[in-house]
Amino acid sequence: MATSTAERSTAGPGTRPHARRSVGRWFANRLVLFIGILVLVYTFVPIGYIIALSFNQPTGRSATAEFDAFTWHNWASICEPDGLCDSLKLSLGVSITATILATLLGTLMAFALVRHSFRGRGASNLVIFLPMATPEVVMGASLLAMFVSLGFDSILGFITLVIAHTLFCLSFVVVTVKARLTGMDSRLEQAAMDLYANEWQTFRLVTLPLAMPGIVAAALLAFSLSFDDFIVSNFTAGQSVTFPLYIYGSKLKDFPPQLFAVGTIMFLVSFVFVIGGELWRMRRRARA
Amino acid sequence: MTSTAGVPPVAPEPVVDGETSRRRGWGWLLLVPGMLWLAVFFLFPTVQLVFTSLYDPSGSYETGYAMTWHFGNYADAVRDNFTLFVRSFMYAGIATVICLSLGYPLAYAIAFKAGRWKNFMLVLVIAPFFTSFLLRTLSWRTILSDQGPVTSFLQTIAVLPDDGRLLATPVAVIAGLVYNFMPFMTLPLYASLDKVDYRLIEAAGDLYSSPLTGFRRVTFPLSLPGVVSGTLLTFIPACGDYINAELLGTPKQYMVGNRIQAAFLTEHNYPLAASLSIILMAVVVLMVVFYVRRAGTEELV
Numbered sequence: 337m338a339t340s341t342a343e344r345s346t347a348g349p350g351t352r353p354h355a356r357r358s359v360g361r362w363f364a365n366r367l368v369l370f371i372g373i374l375v376l377v378y379t380f381v382p383i384g385y386i387i388a389l390s391f392n393q394p395t396g397r398s399a400t401a402e403f404d405a406f407t408w409h410n411w412a413s414i415c416e417p418d419g420l421c422d423s424l425k426l427s428l429g430v431s432i433t434a435t436i437l438a439t440l441l442g443t444l445m446a447f448a449l450v451r452h453s454f455r456g457r458g459a460s461n462l463v464i465f466l467p468m469a470t471p472e473v474v475m476g477a478s479l480l481a482m483f484v485s486l487g488f489d490s491i492l493g494f495i496t497l498v499i500a501h502t503l504f505c506l507s508f509v510v511v512t513v514k515a516r517l518t519g520m521d522s523r524l525e526q527a528a529m530d531l532y533a534n535e536w537q538t539f540r541l542v543t544l545p546l547a548m549p550g551i552v553a554a555a556l557l558a559f560s561l562s563f564d565d566f567i568v569s570n571f572t573a574g575q576s577v578t579f580p581l582y583i584y585g586s587k588l589k590d591f592p593p594q595l596f597a598v599g600t601i602m603f604l605v606s607f608v609f610v611i612g613g614e615l616w617r618m619r620r621r622a623r624a
Numbered sequence: 625m626t627s628t629a630g631v632p633p634v635a636p637e638p639v640v641d642g643e644t645s646r647r648r649g650w651g652w653l654l655l656v657p658g659m660l661w662l663a664v665f666f667l668f669p670t671v672q673l674v675f676t677s678l679y680d681p682s683g684s685y686e687t688g689y690a691m692t693w694h695f696g697n698y699a700d701a702v703r704d705n706f707t708l709f710v711r712s713f714m715y716a717g718i719a720t721v722i723c724l725s726l727g728y729p730l731a732y733a734i735a736f737k738a739g740r741w742k743n744f745m746l747v748l749v750i751a752p753f754f755t756s757f758l759l760r761t762l763s764w765r766t767i768l769s770d771q772g773p774v775t776s777f778l779q780t781i782a783v784l785p786d787d788g789r790l791l792a793t794p795v796a797v798i799a800g801l802v803y804n805f806m807p808f809m810t811l812p813l814y815a816s817l818d819k820v821d822y823r824l825i826e827a828a829g830d831l832y833s834s835p836l837t838g839f840r841r842v843t844f845p846l847s848l849p850g851v852v853s854g855t856l857l858t859f860i861p862a863c864g865d866y867i868n869a870e871l872l873g874t875p876k877q878y879m880v881g882n883r884i885q886a887a888f889l890t891e892h893n894y895p896l897a898a899s900l901s902i903i904l905m906a907v908v909v910l911m912v913v914f915y916v917r918r919a920g921t922e923e924l925v
Contacts, residue, residue, distance in 0.1 A: 369738065371733065372729050372731075373733070378726075378803075379749070379806060381767065383755060385767060386763055448654035448655040449655070454652035463667070469860055471881065472861060474673075475666075477888050477901050479669050503662070567864075567867070580756055583756060583758040598756075599755045602755050603755045605754075606755075607751050610751065611747060614744070
């Protein structure tokens, strides 16, 4: 629709009586797009800073200052700062475990809520919604209070982190998968059953593939929420240090410039991941 | 919802009613593991937090706290931290409004104007947010710093006085909140706008409504579910956030989250921290319920 207006207005502005209006419309049509692109540029400003500073050789004690001199050193020595790579390993372990748990539990819940009717659906929906309406600081505080009162002080770390992360990811998984299941055409499954597929075959060959995009999206969301979490982790990590906790811990002391290299890697990996997924989907659609 | 009422409880029969194939039977069992997780690790600690908030405040971390049903904790918490609460809700509210006014054009552009660049733009919306938000907030600290480009630019065009600063002001804290919660606004808005039939908007134009009226009477009402869930997903985390206030502000800009965090982790004043948390949670839930009622949407998220 946007292109048809464009053709009309470029066909001959000035020659037609409505030329002025159509030039105005041409701009009006693109104004929103222009603003949208500006907003996108704004969201990328700190990323530009992070990438630039990953090549910075800081002269002062603080790496968050201005750009001093170019160097590859930060990229070659990512594991050099004490504990950085351990924190990355812990974060990856926690996030992967929590993502698997939350995706599994959440998908089952979404199926129950969309596909089955039972007493107490409303109450269940409320219980699932509540964690999302709870500020993170409250969730972290209540979890810590419980762990302490149960005498878990000594095991604060991986296990408590996984419990907490699974908890705050769970509701987001349910909501995301539910949205996908609600939009699905249930007649496809009925057709499979009519064609003598049994319940399991229908589920495996029809329902699951149809629900998959929702489940994958939910898992990605859960992973990114978990990997980037600071507030809840700050309460439940005990002495162990996840990657966000590591950044927070170094913000006042010497800030290792290697952190910017890790930030750049995180950005690039996710970017390649998402673009790759997009291309794969486009190719599949083209083949179909 | 109730259309399954007439369906007999014998499950395996395919339901003929095309809209919904919701079945009765043992399907609710799928809910059990997740619900257990929520009950043990969310409902139980929350109830326990309510109890903690009623402990005798004269106890201490070392001596332990006695349960005295001390409801005065709430009065004390509100009295001593009233400005913190007001500030938190004000900052979060302003940030939500700014997020909406930035996120709406972006979501609209992606849904209707991006053409074949649609998916690419969507990727660009989320891509920056895969990098650690602490790193991003720390870069804002550099960008907004006194020698930074934004401050000097604003001083050059005389918007800001020569000794004026951005960092360590409410402006910086709100800007940080806006930035960090942008995708939570943009994505629900996009999901909602994408479902809008563009022909309806064109029809409004065909019927001689000005673009503005068309937007006000057609586009915006149709995107309301996205506006509601976007504002909620922005406002709720923004209320409890304390990182932006800590990294971009000073104690003068601290929000209630900073206080809860300090009371819990450094002062070990559990009754105070718990009553602050419960008040924050209660106010947020009340606001959400009221807002959702007013907006008139049924589905919460």
